[in-house]
Amino acid sequence: MKNSISAAIFLITAPVVLLVTSLSWAASSPTRVTIHVPSKSLSIMPYYFGKDKGFFAPELVEPQLVMMSPPTAIAALVAGELDFSSTTGAATSAIMRGLPLKRYFYVQAEPAHVLLAQPEIKSIQELNGKTIGVTALTDAVGMSTTMILKGNNIDTSRTTQLAMGVTDNAIKAFTTRKIAATLLAPPYAEELEAKGYNKLAEARAYAPLSFIGLVSSTETVKKNPLKVQAMIAGLYRTMIYIHNPVNRGEVIRYIARYHSIDLGLAEKAFTAQMLSYSKDGTKPRKAVEREIEIYREMLKITKTFTPDDLEDMSLLKKVQEVAAAQGR
Numbered sequence: 001m002k003n004s005i006s007a008a009i010f011l012i013t014a015p016v017v018l019l020v021t022s023l024s025w026a027a028s029s030p031t032r033v034t035i036h037v038p039s040k041s042l043s044i045m046p047y048y049f050g051k052d053k054g055f056f057a058p059e060l061v062e063p064q065l066v067m068m069s070p071p072t073a074i075a076a077l078v079a080g081e082l083d084f085s086s087t088t089g090a091a092t093s094a095i096m097r098g099l100p101l102k103r104y105f106y107v108q109a110e111p112a113h114v115l116l117a118q119p120e121i122k123s124i125q126e127l128n129g130k131t132i133g134v135t136a137l138t139d140a141v142g143m144s145t146t147m148i149l150k151g152n153n154i155d156t157s158r159t160t161q162l163a164m165g166v167t168d169n170a171i172k173a174f175t176t177r178k179i180a181a182t183l184l185a186p187p188y189a190e191e192l193e194a195k196g197y198n199k200l201a202e203a204r205a206y207a208p209l210s211f212i213g214l215v216s217s218t219e220t221v222k223k224n225p226l227k228v229q230a231m232i233a234g235l236y237r238t239m240i241y242i243h244n245p246v247n248r249g250e251v252i253r254y255i256a257r258y259h260s261i262d263l264g265l266a267e268k269a270f271t272a273q274m275l276s277y278s279k280d281g282t283k284p285r286k287a288v289e290r291e292i293e294i295y296r297e298m299l300k301i302t303k304t305f306t307p308d309d310l311e312d313m314s315l316l317k318k319v320q321e322v323a324a325a326q327g328r
Contacts, residue, residue, distance in 0.1 A: 050238030089140025
């Protein structure tokens with residue numbers, strides 16, 4: 001399987017940071033951890049930003065971000081070929097099918113994605129008979145698309161959801177008019193809207209689904225809980241920094257440089273994305289319960305689940321306790 005996985009991914013280039021530890025776990029040099037990401041959108045930006053800022057440095061972990069389709073990532077995660085995945089949506093589908101995964105951190109508490117359509121399509125009703133691009137049918141993008149259609153009384157059997165694998169593929173298909181619509185996060189949504197594409201709906205208005213966080217196998221956590229805690233600590237530090245208003249200008253400039261967009265568009269995209277970021281790595285329990293209901297309905301699963309079946313916040317709690325003791 002490793003050869004097929006390797007063919008499906010590419011390493012995302014970013015400065016490699018030499019790391020030092022504050023967590024006293026058994027490592028004398030940086031440990032590389034492989035993390036699946038579905039795109040370079042602002043939903044996933046804390047991973048890139050945190051790595052470039054060196055926020056994982058005190059934890060002696062060196063994130064290696066790899067891009068692949070969510071279903072491929074879940075298979076690789078279960079097989080032990082990845083340490084982590086960032087796609088909480090695809091993981092939810094996998095957990096409900098009985099795979100040994102859990103969520104350990106929420107980068108997003110709710111969606112930031114919006115449904116975009118070709119310039120001539122002015123309403124969701126006009127998507128009848130059309131093809132909509134999604135990353136995967138059973139991840140949060142596919143599920144949110146279905147919820148938007150159903151919320152507007154669209155017979156989903158009269159539309160086609162086409163799995164594109166990664167966001168870049170969806171954007172290419174959309175801008176070359178091979179698909180009528182797609183669900184995108186900032187800054188891609190803002191960029192394309194500025195070019196005349198139409199925003200038809202915001203995913204957060206239809207379903208509180210989780211898109212981005214930190215997912216790992218229960219076996220990985222059992223074997224090396226401190227490695228998982230180290231990743232959580234780096235993410236937590238990153239999110240605290242991003243949420244601090246003092247750093248807003250720096251983050252916006254980073255977005256503008258990274259995506260080669262002007263500052264005005266970067267600020268607009270960041271403002272939209274900030275509405276969805278979790279402030280402390282958690283997600284309200286009631287929102288997770290609603291998410292479970294949606295997945296059970298969509299996947300036709302009769303077994304009941306609770307948030308405790310999907311997530312384990314114990315390591316995050318330890319990180320928060322350490323941060324509080326250090327006054328961070």
